[in-house]
Amino acid sequence: MKLRGLLFGIAASLAAGASALAQQAPVKIGMITTLSGPGGYLGQDIRDAFKLAIEMEGGKLGGVPVELTVEDDGLKPGQGKQIAEKMLKTDGVKILTGIVFSNVAGATVPDIVDSGALYVSPNAAPSNFAGKECNENYFVVSWQNDSLHESAGQYATNLGYKKAFILAPNYQAGKDALTGFKRMFKGEIAGEVYTRLDQTDFAPEMAQIRAANPDVVFQFHPGGVGIAFLRQYQQAGLLGKIPMVLAAPSLDSTTLNAVGDAAVGLHVTSHWNTDFDNPANKAFVEAWTKAYNRVPTYYASQGYDTALAIASALKATGGKVDVPALRKAMRKADFASVRGAFKFGPNQHPVQDWFALEAQKGADGKPVLKTVGKVLSNHSDVYAKDCKL
Numbered sequence: 001m002k003l004r005g006l007l008f009g010i011a012a013s014l015a016a017g018a019s020a021l022a023q024q025a026p027v028k029i030g031m032i033t034t035l036s037g038p039g040g041y042l043g044q045d046i047r048d049a050f051k052l053a054i055e056m057e058g059g060k061l062g063g064v065p066v067e068l069t070v071e072d073d074g075l076k077p078g079q080g081k082q083i084a085e086k087m088l089k090t091d092g093v094k095i096l097t098g099i100v101f102s103n104v105a106g107a108t109v110p111d112i113v114d115s116g117a118l119y120v121s122p123n124a125a126p127s128n129f130a131g132k133e134c135n136e137n138y139f140v141v142s143w144q145n146d147s148l149h150e151s152a153g154q155y156a157t158n159l160g161y162k163k164a165f166i167l168a169p170n171y172q173a174g175k176d177a178l179t180g181f182k183r184m185f186k187g188e189i190a191g192e193v194y195t196r197l198d199q200t201d202f203a204p205e206m207a208q209i210r211a212a213n214p215d216v217v218f219q220f221h222p223g224g225v226g227i228a229f230l231r232q233y234q235q236a237g238l239l240g241k242i243p244m245v246l247a248a249p250s251l252d253s254t255t256l257n258a259v260g261d262a263a264v265g266l267h268v269t270s271h272w273n274t275d276f277d278n279p280a281n282k283a284f285v286e287a288w289t290k291a292y293n294r295v296p297t298y299y300a301s302q303g304y305d306t307a308l309a310i311a312s313a314l315k316a317t318g319g320k321v322d323v324p325a326l327r328k329a330m331r332k333a334d335f336a337s338v339r340g341a342f343k344f345g346p347n348q349h350p351v352q353d354w355f356a357l358e359a360q361k362g363a364d365g366k367p368v369l370k371t372v373g374k375v376l377s378n379h380s381d382v383y384a385k386d387c388k389l
Contacts, residue, residue: 026065028092031046031050031071033046037224042222043072045303046100046303052307054066055291062310062313083108084111094321095326096112103171103173105126109129113138118139118326125142126176127144131386131387132387134348141302142350144349144350145180146180148269149179153182157185159216169225175194183382195221202233209238229250230255245267246269247269254295256367267357267358268358269354271339275371312330317329352379353374356371357369
């Protein structure tokens, strides 16, 4: 009788434990992103890809139920800061993600990581957070701002261009962009211009480019602003005369669709493309296309990888929101990235390959981005050496 009672007690305890696990409260994840304005589709793609990863796992990440709350920062740093404060103090969120633009990140991320919460970036990665001001609670899944533009500078050099005219918006990511390009480009800079982040009329810049007569133009204008720049570049008669080498944010699938055949022949560098031949990417592209009936952008790939990175950490902790344990698990980057080879460097930013893409006409006559080679291998960022974690 005693043995029977003991076995019954054990069975009851196990059943109670299983029931408690089944009823585990979802882990809260806060997403602050840009969903409105000219750059709204960037945040929408990050959000949609993150949600797709959750849906593909039946409402879970890493086997752990999650609850995703999404708020629009409107590309306003103050608004992003207020949303973060509410999520941290009122909602008790310990894992945050989603920020697209570096000016919003600059106002928001310090409060998040200083509060003891974990921030995992799917896009913005300003230089000042990558070196001496790095933080153990801050991870970047996309790239460090400079590094994607370094790949464009290297590619422009590889293509033999000797004289470049460079442009970017006058904010942190724009400054990082031109710094990164110049770091790897071995030729002369014929002109360097900073535009407004909300600028839509680039007639003065077109005149400056024409007067400088460079071999190549490099410009960083993400989202709707980039579409406006490319259209006006074409209207000014420059597209067929002065080639462009761009980093991924300046020519994604949405930009390509908007510009059309005029983009054919443009050179792009990226860490990811839809045609990457690995199982994780094939599964992602198939699921995305089925769910949303559109071509995924780089931002979508980064949002999806960010979800997978968080999933790997939650799996390792069994769903326990213990930030030190989550940090330890995150550093292992134990997930299959859609871009292939991926690991975190000493500053918790990616070490990854960069590829050459070209806008070409597809089999259906519509322009597509085709991967045509590799530009950099196992590339980190210059600030990692200054980060002491």
